[in-house]
Amino acid sequence: MKVSVKNNLFLAVCICFLGCSPSTNKKSESSEQKAYQGPIIDMHLHALEENELSPEPMAMCTPLSTIVQHFDPQNDFGDVFWGKAANPDCENPYWSPVTYEEYVERLSNQVEKYKITAITSGSLPATKKLMGHFPDQFIRGIQFRINRDNIPVDSLQSLVETEGLKVLGEISNQYGGIAPNDPKMFPYYALAEEMDVPVLLHMGSGLPGTPLFLNPEYQVAHSNPLLLEEVLKSYPKMRISIAHYGEPFIDELIAMMYHYPQIYVDLGGIQWCYPREYFYQSHLKKLVDAGFGKRIMFGSDMIIWPELIEESIAIINDADFLTYEQKADIFYNNAARFLRLPKD
Structure with missing residues (x-):
């Protein structure tokens, strides 16, 4: 028995x-693990003026961190980097458009294919022109940097009230060596809180070698989300998204998101800056595992290579640790809540 x-x-x-x-x-x-195929909000898309396009096609290889795999400091890094942009090592590089018409056409293909609504930031002329091509799909932001762009606080207020400006950002002070808690920024934060306009604040990586050839005042340390603590205490009702999620300060970001639940982040193209497994395990999965999947937003950081939008989407859809619901939150739901978009 x-x-x-x-x-x-x-x-x-x-x-x-x-x-x-x-x-x-x-x-x-x-x-x-089904791929998400619904509408997408891209929180991080740049608008360019026609004269900002290179007259010669420029290559983009991903992951971007490997575009210059080794460097002798006796050389000029700018020469090395731009040499790779002209003669890339990767097998299937993205090539930039050389005319504004091509730029808009290729961007339109991405917008239609993936049902994209985008926050578009750039100069006032650039955003106005691009909004003319995508009036129903794009939401107007403005890219600015204090000490470089002559946009006083009262001018921004007027733009919000009369020009349809919906977002303050991307604010790119980091490239000018200006910390997010610099007192010169406080009047702008006060305006954002008073007018209930969301802020997109650059805190994270630029191009590899940025301080060597593009922005010598850039400070890596200004990516640290801990620098926002005084700001968030001073302006607790301000809606703020950390563009590029303060990469690579993930543990500091988690601590700040835990203590300051008003913080949202957008991926800002970092998903194609590093090899996928590193981005998955050290960045995205860590944030999701910490419980913050409801405050992560999609961002392609598309500048002059429209097809990077497609790759940015694929990287998130291919993350086998994300459920369909988590993908839907990242691609759409979280941004719709952050932006307070009307429900259908």
Whole structure:
């Protein structure tokens, strides 16, 4: 009798493991890991003026961190970097458009294919012109940097009230060596809080070698989200998204998101700056595992290579640790809540 009971119990366990569980798990896994195909909000898309396009095609290889794999400081980094942009090492580089018409056409293909609504930031003329091509898909922001762009606070207020400006950002002070808690920024934060206009604040990486050839005042340390603590205490009702999510200060970001639940982040193209597994394991999965999947927003950081939008989307859809619901939150739901978009 005891042998029979043990045999029956063993048989039941085998049936459970070999029969029930695998098929059930397979079905659940399949449904959860399905690619998201709904509408997408891109929180990080740049508008360019025609004269900002290169007259010669420029290549973009991903992941961007490997575009210059080694460098001798006796050389000029700018020469090395632009040399790679003209003669890339990767097999399938993205090439930039050389005319504004081509730029708009290729961008339009991405917008239509992926049902994109985008926050577009850039100069006032650039955003106005691009909004003319995508009046129903794009939301107007403004890219500015204090000490460089002559945009006083009262001018921004007027733009919000009369020009349809909906977002303050991307604010790119980091490239000018200006910390997010610099007192010169406080009047702008006060305006954003008073007018209830969301802020997109650059805190994260630029191009590889940025301080060597593009922006010598750039400070890596200004990516640290801990620098926002005084700001958030002073302006607790301000809506703020950390563009590029303060990469690579993930632990500091997690601590700040825990203590300041008003913080949102956008991916800002960092998903194609580094190899996928590093981005997945050290960045995205860590944020999701910490419980902040409801405050992560999609951002392509598309500048002059429209097809980077497609790659940015694929990287998130290919993340096998994300459920379908988590993908939908990143691609649309979180940004819609942050922006307070009307529900259909």
